[in-house]
Amino acid sequence: DGGITQSPKYLFRKEGQNVTLSCEQNLNHDAMYWYRQDPGQGLRLIYYSQIVNDFQKGDIAEGYSVSREKKESFPLTVTSAQKNPTAFYLCASSMGLRAGGLTNEQFFGPGTRLTVL
Amino acid sequence: QKEVEQNSGPLSVPEGAIASLNCTYSDRVSQSFFWYRQYSGKSPELIMSIYSNGDKEDGRFTAQLNKASQYVSLLIRDSQPSDSATYLCAPRDTGRRALTFGSGTRLQVQP
Numbered sequence: 274d275g276g277i278t279q280s281p282k283y284l285f286r287k288e289g290q291n292v293t294l295s296c297e298q299n300l301n302h303d304a305m306y307w308y309r310q311d312p313g314q315g316l317r318l319i320y321y322s323q324i325v326n327d328f329q330k331g332d333i334a335e336g337y338s339v340s341r342e343k344k345e346s347f348p349l350t351v352t353s354a355q356k357n358p359t360a361f362y363l364c365a366s367s368m369g370l371r372a373g374g375l376t377n378e379q380f381f382g383p384g385t386r387l388t389v390l
Numbered sequence: 391q392k393e394v395e396q397n398s399g400p401l402s403v404p405e406g407a408i409a410s411l412n413c414t415y416s417d418r419v420s421q422s423f424f425w426y427r428q429y430s431g432k433s434p435e436l437i438m439s440i441y442s443n444g445d446k447e448d449g450r451f452t453a454q455l456n457k458a459s460q461y462v463s464l465l466i467r468d469s470q471p472s473d474s475a476t477y478l479c480a481p482r483d484t485g486r487r488a489l490t491f492g493s494g495t496r497l498q499v500q501p
Contacts, residue, residue, distance in 0.1 A: 306488060315394075315478060315493035316434070323487060331488070363433055369487070377422055377482045379489055381433040 276300070277382035279364050284387045286351070286358065294349045294385045296364035304369030305347035306379065309333060310361040322347055323369050351387065359389045392417040394492035396479055402498045409466040411495050413479030416460070422482035423455060423462045424489060429475045438464060469499045 277298045286292045296305065304323050308316040318331030322341040336355025341347055347366075351358045365379040393416040403409045411425075422441050426434035440446045440453040440462065452465040462481070466473055476494040483490050 304487070308491075313398075313493070315491040318486075318488055318490075321486070321488050329486070331486075377487060377489065378424065378436055378439055379480075380436065384433045 277364060277366055277380060279362075279382040279385050281385060282383065284385055286387060286389050288389065289353045291350055291352050292387070294351065294362055294364075294387070296347045296349065296382060297345055298366045298382075299345060300366055300380070301344075302366035302368055302380075303344070304367045304377075305341070306365040306367075307331075307337075307339065307347070307349045308363045308365065310363060316363060319349065357389075358387055361386050392481075392483060392490050394479055394481060394490050396477075396492035396495045398493060399496040400498045401495055402500060403469050404500050405469060405471060407469050407499075409469045409473065409497055409499070411464040411466075411477050411479075411497065413462045413464075413492055414460055415462070415479075415481045415490075417481055417483060417490070418460065419484050420457075420481040421484060423453070424480040424482070425451075425453060425464045426478040426480060426491075427473075427475045428478060428494065434478055466497075469497075471499045471501050473497060474499050 280295045306321045307319040320339040322328035338350045362385045364382045367379045395414045425438040428434045438453045440455045446453045450467045454463045478494045479492040480489040
């Protein structure tokens with residue numbers, strides 16, 4: 274089955290810990306994204322990557338880090354510098370630049386719920 | 391920062407009625423627009439995309455786009471209780487090639 278997987282589904286972090294959220298896709302998509310969603314709010318862009326070995330900060334990158342060493346994988350690390358990390362984290366992917374100038378349909382993984390204890 | 395405005399709702403409609411969801415956006419050069427449906431506790435699911443002014447129909451869903459007014463809408467005909475969800479509007483940010491999401495409109499379809 275083609276799709277986007279995220280793990281774990283639920284994650285609990287103690288104060289001062291770094292944690293890494295996994296995102297893998299087998300859709301052969303070039304672009305991958307990380308969003309954060311707080312209760313009753315929309316999605317806010319944390320980081321995005323249009324191609325392997327390249328990524329850009331989104332609107333709320335402080336306290337987060339990413340890597341894009343493989344096309345299929347885009348892990349997100351929530352560092353201790355992120356003061357309020359409790360949220361629903363969503364990874365998405367799209368064809369990216371190969372899709373041409375207009376289209377950018379993004380497809381989402383099932384998400385990871387992170388709670389700070 | 392580019393903005394996307396949606397009425398948070400809840401928008402309550404009876405079963406079988408037409409639900410109308412609206413969205414305005416600030417990025418004048420956006421060319422692509424997407425509607426996502428998100429059930430409570432789940433991730434967003436793409437339901438419609440539209441790129442040209444006018445209407446685009448797909449089953450019970452119709453997306454409408456007016457770039458001059460910076461307005462995009464989603465109509466759901468013959469609304470069903472299973473349509474009860476939050477609907478997110480997402481124009482494409484042409485500068486970043488990423489989507490900017492509104493906070494969503496919560497739709498409740500009453501049986």
